[in-house]
Amino acid sequence: MDQGDPVLVRLVDQVNHARSHRSPLDIRGGGTKAFYGGPRKGEPLDVSGLSGISSYEPTELVVTVRAGSLLCELEAALDEQGQCLPFEPPRFSPGGTVGGMVAAGLSGPARASVGTVRDHVLGVTMLNGRGEVLTFGGQVAKNVAGYDVSRLVVGSLGILGVICEVSLKVLPMHRATATLCFDWDENQALEQLNLWASQPLAVNASAWHDGRLHVRLAGAAAAVNAACDRLGGAAVAPDAALSWWRSLRDQSGDFFSLSDADLARGDCLWRLSVPATAAPVGLPGRQFIEWHGAERWWRTTVEPREVRAAAALAGGHATLIRGADRSAGVFTPLSDVLMRIHHELKQAFDPECVFNPGRMYAEL
Amino acid sequence: MYFLFAVFRRRFAFGESYSSAADSVIAEVGPGVMHNTEMNTSLGADAPRAAARTETSRDERQADVVAALTAVLPRAAILCRHEDTAPYECDALTAYRASPLAVVLPETETQVAAALKICHRMRVPVIARGAGTGLSGGATPHHGGVVLSLAKFNRILKIDAGTCTAVVQCGVRNLAISEAAAPYGLYYAPDPSSQIACTIGGNVAENSGGVHCLKYGLTLHNVQRVRGFMVDGEPVEFGSGGLDAAGLDLLSVVVGSEGMLAVTTEVTVKLTPKPQLARCIMASFSDIESAGAAVASVIAHGIIPAGLELMDKAMTAAVEAFVHADYDLDAAAILLCESDGTPEEVAEEIVRMEEVLVAAGASRIEVSIDEAQRLKFWSGRKNAFPASGGISPDYMCMDSTIPRRRLAEMLRAIEQMQGKYGLRCVNVFHAGDGNLHPLILFDAEDPEEMRRCELFGADILETSVRLGGTVTGEHGVGVEKLNSMCVQFSPPERAQFMAVKRAFDPLELLNPGKVIPTLHRCAEYGKMHVHRGMLPFPDLPRF
Numbered sequence: 001m002d003q004g005d006p007v008l009v010r011l012v013d014q015v016n017h018a019r020s021h022r023s024p025l026d027i028r029g030g031g032t033k034a035f036y037g038g039p040r041k042g043e044p045l046d047v048s049g050l051s052g053i054s055s056y057e058p059t060e061l062v063v064t065v066r067a068g069s070l071l072c073e074l075e076a077a078l079d080e081q082g083q084c085l086p087f088e089p090p091r092f093s094p095g096g097t098v099g100g101m102v103a104a105g106l107s108g109p110a111r112a113s114v115g116t117v118r119d120h121v122l123g124v125t126m127l128n129g130r131g132e133v134l135t136f137g138g139q140v141a142k143n144v145a146g147y148d149v150s151r152l153v154v155g156s157l158g159i160l161g162v163i164c165e166v167s168l169k170v171l172p173m174h175r176a177t178a179t180l181c182f183d184w185d186e187n188q189a190l191e192q193l194n195l196w197a198s199q200p201l202a203v204n205a206s207a208w209h210d211g212r213l214h215v216r217l218a219g220a221a222a223a224v225n226a227a228c229d230r231l232g233g234a235a236v237a238p239d240a241a242l243s244w245w246r247s248l249r250d251q252s253g254d255f256f257s258l259s260d261a262d263l264a265r266g267d268c269l270w271r272l273s274v275p276a277t278a279a280p281v282g283l284p285g286r287q288f289i290e291w292h293g294a295e296r297w298w299r300t301t302v303e304p305r306e307v308r309a310a311a312a313l314a315g316g317h318a319t320l321i322r323g324a325d326r327s328a329g330v331f332t333p334l335s336d337v338l339m340r341i342h343h344e345l346k347q348a349f350d351p352e353c354v355f356n357p358g359r360m361y362a363e364l
Numbered sequence: 365m366y367f368l369f370a371v372f373r374r375r376f377a378f379g380e381s382y383s384s385a386a387d388s389v390i391a392e393v394g395p396g397v398m399h400n401t402e403m404n405t406s407l408g409a410d411a412p413r414a415a416a417r418t419e420t421s422r423d424e425r426q427a428d429v430v431a432a433l434t435a436v437l438p439r440a441a442i443l444c445r446h447e448d449t450a451p452y453e454c455d456a457l458t459a460y461r462a463s464p465l466a467v468v469l470p471e472t473e474t475q476v477a478a479a480l481k482i483c484h485r486m487r488v489p490v491i492a493r494g495a496g497t498g499l500s501g502g503a504t505p506h507h508g509g510v511v512l513s514l515a516k517f518n519r520i521l522k523i524d525a526g527t528c529t530a531v532v533q534c535g536v537r538n539l540a541i542s543e544a545a546a547p548y549g550l551y552y553a554p555d556p557s558s559q560i561a562c563t564i565g566g567n568v569a570e571n572s573g574g575v576h577c578l579k580y581g582l583t584l585h586n587v588q589r590v591r592g593f594m595v596d597g598e599p600v601e602f603g604s605g606g607l608d609a610a611g612l613d614l615l616s617v618v619v620g621s622e623g624m625l626a627v628t629t630e631v632t633v634k635l636t637p638k639p640q641l642a643r644c645i646m647a648s649f650s651d652i653e654s655a656g657a658a659v660a661s662v663i664a665h666g667i668i669p670a671g672l673e674l675m676d677k678a679m680t681a682a683v684e685a686f687v688h689a690d691y692d693l694d695a696a697a698i699l700l701c702e703s704d705g706t707p708e709e710v711a712e713e714i715v716r717m718e719e720v721l722v723a724a725g726a727s728r729i730e731v732s733i734d735e736a737q738r739l740k741f742w743s744g745r746k747n748a749f750p751a752s753g754g755i756s757p758d759y760m761c762m763d764s765t766i767p768r769r770r771l772a773e774m775l776r777a778i779e780q781m782q783g784k785y786g787l788r789c790v791n792v793f794h795a796g797d798g799n800l801h802p803l804i805l806f807d808a809e810d811p812e813e814m815r816r817c818e819l820f821g822a823d824i825l826e827t828s829v830r831l832g833g834t835v836t837g838e839h840g841v842g843v844e845k846l847n848s849m850c851v852q853f854s855p856p857e858r859a860q861f862m863a864v865k866r867a868f869d870p871l872e873l874l875n876p877g878k879v880i881p882t883l884h885r886c887a888e889y890g891k892m893h894v895h896r897g898m899l900p901f902p903d904l905p906r907f
Contacts, residue, residue, distance in 0.1 A: 059661070059768065060768055142582065144620050147879075197528050198637055201637075273604070275527050315606065317610045
């Protein structure tokens with residue numbers, strides 16, 4: 001990345017100014033994930049000017065893109081070449097940026113089969129709290145030179161620094177897909193998903209809600225056809241399937257949308273990340289299961305304490321995605337040793353604590 | 365800077381001067397020889413006396429450390445006599461050796477914690493070690509430190525087909541995981557060539573790859589949770605039993621940290637359903653450019669092969685003499701291109717691969733008809749290193765990665781370097797992901813050849829960075845590529861690495877002196893930092 005780029009220079013100036021005044025900065029891309037994480041504090045640091053695809057060589061399966069670029073524009077450019085971001089990052093609304101995608105680290109329905117945003121980040125250029133522009137990783141898939149800082153910033157919610165440019169591994173789109181659905185209760189769906197997990201089937205995504213399991217198969221046409229024959233179930237028409245998975249990916253359906261009235265009566269959207277084989281999590285409310293059982297979304301009004309206890313009992317953790325009252329923290333509290341490492345890393349990247357204070361944990 | 369891997373017939377050994385260690389390291393080597401490896405430094409005239417003084421205080425230090433460790437570990441778990449610690453003096457980068465104060469072999473996590481606590485209290489460096497198969501000196505001992513051998517942590521604790529995971533102790537061998545998972549129709553996908561011997565703990569430390577990582581990813585992509593200890597003996601867990609964990613993704617930075625951030629004792633790995641079938645295409649090319657272009661073309665057609673490997677003519681000749689697999693000896697380059705999956709999937713993909721390879725100018729194509737023939741195709745590739753040992757007294761294995769489209773350019777550059785340095789080089793590549801393993805052939809008994817070999821190696825690494833790549837794709841930095849890190853990273857980037865290290869290990873006691881070169885070292889190395897393929901003032905002629 002050109003260090004003399006005027007947009008970058010302005011960002012560096014702003015960081016240096018904030019650093020010398022120890023005043024917090026609120027890193028902003030498109031603002032589409034403002035609801036996610038702890039409360040926002042500080043002067044806005046607008047990264048959206050840092051836009052454009054820096055290099056894209058389809059035969060390398062790598063795209064290098066500046067952080068303020070719109071995610072939808074990146075996906076359109078990949079689509080033209082028959083390629084995609086296989087981890088299906090949620091878009092929430094059209095203005096989301098690539099930097100925001102990396103900073104939030106959220107992945108969509110295909111995650112259990114293809115991996116996360118983090119798994120597809122190859123390199124990152126970032127601006128740390130000393131006003132230094134640093135590049136880690138690179139544009140090649142195999143790279144073990146130095147600590148993997150480029151992946152550490154994925155999902156860091158901006159607390160370590162400003163993501164300026166990122167290199168991503170992209171993949172060819174699947175040649176064939178098919179969606180099947182099954183009318184099964186939660187127990188039966190989980191049991192069947194756990195059974196399929198160890199078989200070489202082309203299962204790419206799964207979602208259970210309200211007595212119905214949707215399964216998406218993806219891969220070579222022959223593999224998808226063979227899997228359809230083996231799995232049975234009812235085929236969903238391609239168009240309907242496409243919009244159904246898209247709505248799930250972008251969390252745009254009713255289940256994921258909380259009205260003001262919902263929020264006012266204390267309704268929350270929780271994401272529980274648990275082992276795929278965990279027994280049903282019996283909370284009062286409604287549930288949506290993804291990632292072959294490893295991701296369990298809950299709409300519930302119970303106390304955060306209870307949700308976190310249920311997640312811990314299942315061997316995982318719970319994140320408050322949407323809710324009016326975030327005073328109990330958005331993310332599951334860390335053990336003392338992990339919190340100490342978080343503090344030290346924060347110091348290592350951002351000694352004056354200017355970036356997104358409190359966005360991940362109140363004390364960071 | 366020495367990059368030497370393997371097969372020294374004479375026993376060579378070098379010490380390392382570690383940046384954070386108070387004492388300079390002097391290791392004994394072959395009979396009565398001493399070497400100091402730090403470039404541009406020598407011991408000077410006072411060295412023998414200084415060394416003698418150091419040795420006395422070292423003996424006292426050793427006695428103190430051993431006495432303290434004896435209080436918490438069974439006597440049999442502590443080795444300190446030279447003849448007992450000698451096998452631990454190096455890993456597979458045999459050119460670097462150091463004799464540690466002691467080697468400890470704990471059997472329980474409680475013992476690991478206790479040993480770490482003592483070393484931390486006494487400010488003793490700790491070098492964790494698995495099977496010692498690493499190629500970059502990641503497990504080279506510290507002269508004033510303790511080697512923490514985790515070989516006894518060799519139990520597979522759980523295989524769970526429902527979550528497709530295995531929970532294993534860190535000393536379990538890579539291949540043993542796949543063997544244990546086989547009855548469930550599962551396997552552990554990353555397959556470094558040393559998989560028969562290397563341990564999962566070592567794989568985590570190095571973020572190991574293998575021939576299948578183009579399709580199945582590196583260690584990082586196949587590890588869900590790491591349990592272990594901080595430098596002060598405090599237990600810690602990175603990742604979780606689910607697919608992610610709260611907070612920063614610390615697992616990302618712990619995997620591949622070369623034992624410098626924490627000590628791993630237990631790992632939850634992801635298992636992959638075993639493909640029902642695999643078939644391999646062997647394609648010949650009459651020039652190296654079209655072979656390189658064929659690699660790009662396969663990917664451009666939306667195909668992700670299970671493996672995509674390239675050998676040049678010299679390498680093919682060497683392996684054919686070694687394994688007799690009927691390789692095409694006239695070809696300038698041979699590509700191995702593998703498809704795996706269900707029989708239907710493989711049939712479909714093999715047809716597409718053949719079409720692409722023919723269109724890219726393949727002069728001969730053979731598709732494996734059964735498993736025996738597939739393994740035969742691979743036998744040469746898998747024996748590339750030993751076969752090179754058969755045609756040269758010594759060889760040096762490089763491990764850089766470049767963007768795939770620069771393959772032909774790189775091969776031409778290496779050809780020119782052969783003339784420039786007067787040494788032969790045979791080439792074998794993980795072509796699918798641009799990871800090169802050029803093997804420079806030389807005779808270590810000839811100091812002049814050895815010097816030229818080092819320059820040749822450094823030239824390859826620097827060229828790789830200039831082409832937009834990296835100095836190490838899968839073998840790690842260790843002690844071997846410290847100088848090359850000066851070329852790849854700027855001073856603030858290296859300072860940031862060091863800050864990450866200190867966030868986990870403030871006293872720098874875990875595997876000190878590896879991975880991150882000191883400012884001083886980079887200044888002495890005197891090579892310019894090349895920024896991602898961009899030299900400052902690229903138009904100026906340089907010689």
